[in-house]
Amino acid sequence: MELWGLSTCIGTLLAAMSNSGKLRIGILGIQGAFQEHKVALLKAHEAAKCDDLSNWTLDIVDVRSRGDVTDDLDGLILPGGESTTMSLFLKREGLDTVLREWMAKRRRVTWGTCAGMILLAENIEHQKEGGQSQLGGLHVTVSRNYFGRQVDSFEADVTVSSNTLTGSCEDDETCRGVFIRAPAVISVDDPRVKVIGSLTFTDRQQSVRSVIVAVQEENILATAFHPELTDDTRWHRHFLEMVKQNKTSI
Numbered sequence: 001m002e003l004w005g006l007s008t009c010i011g012t013l014l015a016a017m018s019n020s021g022k023l024r025i026g027i028l029g030i031q032g033a034f035q036e037h038k039v040a041l042l043k044a045h046e047a048a049k050c051d052d053l054s055n056w057t058l059d060i061v062d063v064r065s066r067g068d069v070t071d072d073l074d075g076l077i078l079p080g081g082e083s084t085t086m087s088l089f090l091k092r093e094g095l096d097t098v099l100r101e102w103m104a105k106r107r108r109v110t111w112g113t114c115a116g117m118i119l120l121a122e123n124i125e126h127q128k129e130g131g132q133s134q135l136g137g138l139h140v141t142v143s144r145n146y147f148g149r150q151v152d153s154f155e156a157d158v159t160v161s162s163n164t165l166t167g168s169c170e171d172d173e174t175c176r177g178v179f180i181r182a183p184a185v186i187s188v189d190d191p192r193v194k195v196i197g198s199l200t201f202t203d204r205q206q207s208v209r210s211v212i213v214a215v216q217e218e219n220i221l222a223t224a225f226h227p228e229l230t231d232d233t234r235w236h237r238h239f240l241e242m243v244k245q246n247k248t249s250i
């Protein structure tokens, strides 16, 4: 009886231990909206103070050189900005190889927003002349600048699949999407890719169309829009939950 009590106690302790600790998140800090992601992560973490995520402390680091991609990094955000500039920088600094290795190891959690989505895509349509290198890993084809030029940037509601964002109910729901010279996913090239966000819009020919703007393939999350530029922290919360789950399942 006593032994049973002891093992129950140890079991509870181990469960509690594996459900707390530190989440170390790296944000590629070369250019673009990296600072906004940092603020949104802190807000999402703060808002989660009543539940399990609050047992985890958050440690956010800028990733700018190979030395920043340490083994204790649990998650990575590739922000919006300009994918061609980012890929040139990644290549020049040898960060592309290091990040690919880091992503492959234990399938680390990575989130690309806008330019970040382009960097993660295995196939890019309308690449920069001469091509642009990418990190890859996400089996989709994206069309760069799908909605047009900078002046064609807009805000619209995105339909988010049910049960994607924490606290969501069974029905699909919406989030506000900020689209700045944004890409879109024009084909899903692997059955592991889940479509989690789509946008209905009117194209230049006045036809109403629906296009994929958010996907998840195992531990890779990609959004064509910028949640970090809104007050809605549900996407950051979703990302942190992915990181936490990955860490506790190792």
Ligand SMILES: NC(=O)CC[C@H](N)C(=O)O
Binding pocket: 079, 080, 081, 082, 083, 084, 113, 114, 115, 116, 118, 144, 145, 180, 181, 182, 183
């Ligand atoms: N807001 C953005 O991240 C724009 C991305 C841009 N279209 C690119 O090619 O990188």
